[in-house]
Amino acid sequence: MLSKLDLDYLRSVQNLSLKHLGLTKSNPSVACLIVDFTKDSKGKVISFGLTNIDGNPHAELTALKKIKKNNKNKNLTAYVSLEPCYKENLNSCSKLLHQYNIKRIVIDSLDPNNFIYRKGFLFLKYQNHKVVLNNKNSKFKEINKFFYINKLKSRPYITLKLALSKNGYSKDKNKKNITSKSTQNYMHHLRLKHDAIAVGYNTLITDNPKLTCRLQGINKKLKKIVFVKKKISNKTNNTNLINTIHVSDTNNLKDNLFRQLSILNINSLLIEGGISTFKLFLKYKIFDEVYLTLSKKIIHNVNSKYRFNFRLIKNLKEISNNFYGKDQIIVYKNTDV
Ligand SMILES: NC(=O)c1ccc[n+]([C@@H]2O[C@H](COP(=O)([O-])OP(=O)(O)OC[C@H]3O[C@@H](n4cnc5c(N)ncnc54)[C@H](OP(=O)(O)O)[C@@H]3O)[C@@H](O)[C@H]2O)c1
Structure with missing residues (x-):
């Protein structure tokens, strides 16, 4: 007792x-x-x-x-x-x-x-x-929870994350961050928990992100992944330190991804956009959790393809919804996996 x-x-x-x-x-x-x-x-x-x-x-x-x-x-x-x-x-x-x-x-x-x-x-x-x-x-x-999924389901834990403006845009034409410094710091804690971090090809090319965990006193080496649609030349900016995973809009996406992550010995993956990548994984339900970070900022004059349609997540189960300073962080769970 x-x-x-x-x-x-x-x-x-x-x-x-x-x-x-x-x-x-x-x-x-x-x-x-x-x-x-x-x-x-x-x-x-x-x-x-x-x-x-x-x-x-x-x-x-x-x-x-x-x-x-x-x-x-x-x-x-x-x-x-x-x-x-x-x-x-x-x-x-x-x-x-x-x-x-x-x-x-x-x-x-x-x-x-x-x-x-x-x-x-x-x-x-x-x-x-x-x-x-x-x-x-x-x-x-x-x-x-990552360990549990790895052992019980023999697959990696997948987290999707996207930052959005108040009017739903995922991209700022001035290349400014959408969310605040404190929200970004929170996201570094999320990076810390994962083995690897991934972005889509366009994000790699336009933003040239560091894809590191920058928390004081922490030395965490994340594996880096870029998702590509077709073969890219080795000369492409920044890609030599990054593992390339081929993704296609087909039903094989999940099996291919899990196989390649297993070869790279990755048990948990944080996918940080952009919106095309986010929507692709949402479409095939390849995720355990979704993090949406919403700022109060309004973004204008950006191509409408970067605007998120909130109906895409209306059936997901919301598990937390909190404000961090001015930003809101909403976490959803995939209840089908
Ligand atoms: N708000 C956020 O949280 C967040 C996070 C990350 C990035 N971003 C912003 O989102 C923007 C990028 O988003 P995105 O939806 O355009 O793309 P993305 O999701 O970063 O990358 C996927 C796109 O890359 C292109 N691509 C893939 N493989 C390729 C290859 N081998 N050769 C050429 N192109 C290839 C494809 O574009 P096509 O389908 O057009 O062929 C594909 O849809 C960036 O400007 C970044 O600043 C925002």
């Missing part, structure tokens, strides 16, 4: 796990707290760990390495956001928790990965640890 205190510690673990989100490659971002209840019924946090940058070592190993190994006479609980891993003939987090005599293990979520699912949980139970699961209030699936 989970007590209110357990739920409080689990909430801390969920929040801690956000710290390395987007930095753990194909591994989920997990956190672990080691709490000592020997002398204090409210417990005292004696160690914590996060999945390390690039995915290894795991959170439990980092947390355990900071404490003494012999805890036979102690009443220690490990709070973990994901079921500890278990591998038959190898070292694993479940075995470590056993070796360190952690009496009780409170787990926010079982592992959706078929090879791991319930193995750590059962190993610890058979070794007579108290193991408790937080199925009801688990936040792991929401926090590590």
Whole structure:
């Protein structure tokens, strides 16, 4: 049974796990707290760990390495956001928790990965640890949604993003940004969470975008992709650092895209326009989420092909709608995937 205190510690673990989100490659971002209840019924946090940058070592190993190994006479609980891993003939987090005599293990979520699912949980139970699961209030699936889709659906997570003026234009003829600096900063946080970023060919040629994650103190290397309709010469501006993916307005689009992303080892992709690219992926429903950033700016004298028709998204489920300064950020979810 989970007590209110357990739920409080689990909430801390969920929040801690956000710290390395987007930095753990194909591994989920997990956190672990080691709490000592020997002398204090409210417990005292004696160690914590996060999945390390690039995915290894795991959170439990980092947390355990900071404490003494012999805890036979102690009443220690490990709070973990994901079921500890278990591998038959190898070292694993479940075995470590056993070796360190952690009496009780409170787990926010079982592992959706078929090879791991319930193995750590059962190993610890058979070794007579108290193991408790937080199925009801688990936040792991929401926090590590990319990992969930990768493991359960064997495909990458796709996010579409488009910035629009108040009157629906996606392009400013003066090449000015449509949304504010703070909205762009928010979008860099979105970039941070993804493996790769993509734009359409026209955007690459007209804007020459950096396609980087520019957040202070963060060193995130995003893979860069340009979508092209036909073969382009290698001499084309800027393309040598960028992977090219061929897209066509056909039913094969999804399979071709997923195959090419898998070759590039990409588990999550942020597609940042322009409007032709955005509409193409919307048409074939190749996305998990759509981010629309709406500014208060009115744009005139731009070709009407750059104007977005909001009817195209009328059937999508809105999951959040917030103002960031003057701009509005609306997030929609694809409920069909
Ligand atoms: N508001 C935003 O969030 C946002 C984001 C990114 C960009 N933008 C703006 O949107 C504008 C570009 O949008 P867009 O809809 O025109 O295009 P896009 O979506 O960036 O790129 C797709 C278009 O590129 C062209 N293309 C693809 N492969 C090609 C190839 N091999 N050779 C030549 N052309 C090729 C095609 O144009 P055709 O269909 O005409 O052949 C295709 O429709 C830029 O000016 C940029 O400033 C806005």
